[in-house]
Amino acid sequence: MNRHVSLLVLLALCLASPAQAQDPKLKACFIYVGPVGDIGWSYAHDEARKLTEKALPWLETKYVEAVPEGQALPVIDRLVTKEGCKVVLTTSFGFMDQTLEAAKKYPQVVFAHASGFKRAPNMATYMADFYQLYYLNGLMAGALTKTGKVGYVAAFPIPELKRHISAFALGVRAVNPKATVNVKWINAWVSPVKAREAAEALMAEGNDLLAFTEDTATVVQVAGRKKVPSFAHYSPMHRFAPDFVVSGQLVHWEKIYIDFLGKVRDGTYAPGKLQDVDYWWLLREGAVELGGQPGLPLNPKYVEALKKAQMTVGDKQVSVHDRVLELLKDMSSSKPTFDPFTGPLQDRHGVTRVPAGKIMTPQELNQMQWVAPGVVGPVADEPK
Amino acid sequence: MVGAMMEEILQALARALSFGTPLLLASLGVLVNERAGVVNLGVEGMMALGALAAFGVASETEALGLAVCLAMGAGALAALLHGFVTLTLRANTYVSGLALAMLGLGVSGLLGKKYEGAILFEPAPELPFTVAAGVLAVVLWGFLHATRPGLVLRSVGENPAAADVLGVNVLAVRYLAVAFGGAMAGLAGAFLSLAYRPAWTDGMTAGLGWIAVALVIFVGWSPLRAVFGSVFFGLLYYLQFRLQDQSRVPTELFAAMPYLLVIGVLALAGLRRTQGAAPAALGRPYHRGER
Numbered sequence: 009m010n011r012h013v014s015l016l017v018l019l020a021l022c023l024a025s026p027a028q029a030q031d032p033k034l035k036a037c038f039i040y041v042g043p044v045g046d047i048g049w050s051y052a053h054d055e056a057r058k059l060t061e062k063a064l065p066w067l068e069t070k071y072v073e074a075v076p077e078g079q080a081l082p083v084i085d086r087l088v089t090k091e092g093c094k095v096v097l098t099t100s101f102g103f104m105d106q107t108l109e110a111a112k113k114y115p116q117v118v119f120a121h122a123s124g125f126k127r128a129p130n131m132a133t134y135m136a137d138f139y140q141l142y143y144l145n146g147l148m149a150g151a152l153t154k155t156g157k158v159g160y161v162a163a164f165p166i167p168e169l170k171r172h173i174s175a176f177a178l179g180v181r182a183v184n185p186k187a188t189v190n191v192k193w194i195n196a197w198v199s200p201v202k203a204r205e206a207a208e209a210l211m212a213e214g215n216d217l218l219a220f221t222e223d224t225a226t227v228v229q230v231a232g233r234k235k236v237p238s239f240a241h242y243s244p245m246h247r248f249a250p251d252f253v254v255s256g257q258l259v260h261w262e263k264i265y266i267d268f269l270g271k272v273r274d275g276t277y278a279p280g281k282l283q284d285v286d287y288w289w290l291l292r293e294g295a296v297e298l299g300g301q302p303g304l305p306l307n308p309k310y311v312e313a314l315k316k317a318q319m320t321v322g323d324k325q326v327s328v329h330d331r332v333l334e335l336l337k338d339m340s341s342s343k344p345t346f347d348p349f350t351g352p353l354q355d356r357h358g359v360t361r362v363p364a365g366k367i368m369t370p371q372e373l374n375q376m377q378w379v380a381p382g383v384v385g386p387v388a389d390e391p392k
Numbered sequence: 393m394v395g396a397m398m399e400e401i402l403q404a405l406a407r408a409l410s411f412g413t414p415l416l417l418a419s420l421g422v423l424v425n426e427r428a429g430v431v432n433l434g435v436e437g438m439m440a441l442g443a444l445a446a447f448g449v450a451s452e453t454e455a456l457g458l459a460v461c462l463a464m465g466a467g468a469l470a471a472l473l474h475g476f477v478t479l480t481l482r483a484n485t486y487v488s489g490l491a492l493a494m495l496g497l498g499v500s501g502l503l504g505k506k507y508e509g510a511i512l513f514e515p516a517p518e519l520p521f522t523v524a525a526g527v528l529a530v531v532l533w534g535f536l537h538a539t540r541p542g543l544v545l546r547s548v549g550e551n552p553a554a555a556d557v558l559g560v561n562v563l564a565v566r567y568l569a570v571a572f573g574g575a576m577a578g579l580a581g582a583f584l585s586l587a588y589r590p591a592w593t594d595g596m597t598a599g600l601g602w603i604a605v606a607l608v609i610f611v612g613w614s615p616l617r618a619v620f621g622s623v624f625f626g627l628l629y630y631l632q633f634r635l636q637d638q639s640r641v642p643t644e645l646f647a648a649m650p651y652l653l654v655i656g657v658l659a660l661a662g663l664r665r666t667q668g669a670a671p672a673a674l675g676r677p678y679h680r681g682e683r
Contacts, residue, residue: 043508045508045509047508192636200589200593200596201596201598202598202633204589205629205632205633206633208403209407209633212400212403212404212407212634224509224593225509225511225591229511248511386637
């Protein structure tokens with residue numbers, strides 16, 4: 009009798025275990041606009057994908073790299089119908105409309121689009137933005153510049169860059185109200201040759217510090233060779249010029265991915281519930297980090313100079329070093345009290361853009377066309 | 393004030409020399425193979441292959457000399473492919489050149505995946521390349537105008553049939569010239585990835601190969617004028633950034649200048665109903681017994 013019971017139990021266990029194993033993994037598929045090795049945007053997304061997969065044992069991922077912006081839809085078709093992807097994450101602004109089209113075509117699949125503004129019942133948007141970091145970098149630049157001229161190599165005059173350049177300029181001018189941020193456009197995301205000549209031109213014009221938004225490490229390299237300090241952008245570039253990278257901006261897309269996919273898994277973000285899901289994650293959420301390499305917000309080589317430099321906050325004198333750390337702490341807390349884009353703010357032509365007491369909303373930041381005072385250089389689509 | 397002005401001019405000149413170096417290296421190669429009557433539009437592709445070969449070798453072995461040699465070898469090998477297709481198989485030289493340009497870019501991008509975004513921590517100095525390019529221009533000028541092999545090379549480009557009658561192996565001379573052109577494009581690529589911007593990025597040649605092709609036409613196939621032409625084009629490229637927001641004309645125009653100037657030169661030659669300074673048999677395949 010006993011033996012029969014134990015046999016039955018064994019049988020039951022045997023029947024039960026396949027049922028457990030059948031519990032399917034969630035398959036999330038990523039589409040990148042660049043090659044994963046580009047050390048910039050797509051590289052950061054892929055690093056995040058790997059970290060997310062490591063953090064979530066029930067997750068299975070796949071990625072397609074170097075997808076031209078017009079080719080997202082056929083790739084999504086293949087991922088959904090052939091690969092059985094239940095979640096599709098498209099990681100370039102240019103994929104926006106095709107992702108929306110796919111979301112309508114496959115209502116049972118969850119879509120998420122990075123850096124865009126169109127959503128659907130089964131399509132969310134997400135972004136990890138750097139503007140707070142650019143402000144902090146600007147404070148440091150304002151403290152370190154001796155000529156009062158800071159150079160900026162910029163890719164394209166789109167809202168994202170205008171936001172970053174403006175935040176940077178606001179920081180520079182908070183320390184040094186007469187300093188200028190001199191911008192050179194290269195009209196390319198990846199063009200080392202243009203980035204180099206633009207950086208050379210900026211240094212020839214007397215800019216003694218360089219920042220940039222484009223997808224190569226050229227500026228850090230060129231500046232480092234001439235012993236000019238610079239700020240890293242997007243990936244850990246500190247090692248490319250260890251003595252000359254002051255700080256920079258780093259991204260942690262995995263924070264968003266882990267949160268989002270967890271909620272997809274538990275049903276919070278089932279298809280039909282995503283119309284209003286928009287991640288606009290900043291320092292508070294840990295989606296971005298200050299520094300030229302993880303764990304190093306300020307290059308120790310510049311700490312002394314930053315401690316010596318004073319700035320006025322309210323009616324008090326504080327060192328720039330302390331101000332940077334204080335704001336970093338504040339903006340990383342659960343209830344930040346400081347935002348670089350707090351009114352009253354004027355654009356560089358003196359027109360009031362943010363009234364006193366108001367803070368720019370993510371939507372306004374996403375559509376920003378004006379630039380802050382102190383920015384010098386041609387700016388396309390600038391309201392006059 | 394005068395001091396600042398001088399400094400500005402010197403800086404611009406330094407940039408022009410730096411950017412002009414790969415232009416001069418590549419265009420000297422183009423010049424030699426065109427003087428032998430062969431057109432090779434694949435400079436951009438050969439340059440990219442050279443840049444990757446140099447970067448790959450330099451980052452694995454840190455042997456910069458070896459890196460430069462292999463870059464030249466890679467360029468020459470790619471050029472010989474073009475030579476085989478156009479000289480031996482007599483396929484259309486323009487189509488083959490364009491194909492080589494695209495192939496070189498594509499293959500270097502594919503093979504270079506491993507190095508994408510990587511940088512060289514011990515870069516090569518720029519100056520030796522610049523000096524070598526200048527010296528080579530003078531040497532080539534002497535070679536073309538004052539030596540017998542130079543005369544043979546030019547005769548193959550001007551009148552291959554006559555050269556053949558005189559016992560010159562036209563095909564061999566053209567193969568050599570094409571290989572030289574490829575090696576120089578590879579050397580220009582090595583300069584880019586070892587010295588100019590010591591890193592590898594897919595498509596880092598950024599159209600320099602095309603400017604080199606245009607440059608040769610602009611300077612009328614003269615090695616000495618190529619020196620000034622490359623410095624001039626280098627200066628224009630730099631000024632597009634230096635004068636952004638400071639000039640009345642949009643500075644993008646400066647970047648387009650090489651091409652505009654070439655169209656101008658060609659139009660002038662056309663108006664005079666001449667070929668300009670182009671070698672008479674340029675782009676024409678030669679086969680004994682055919683006219």
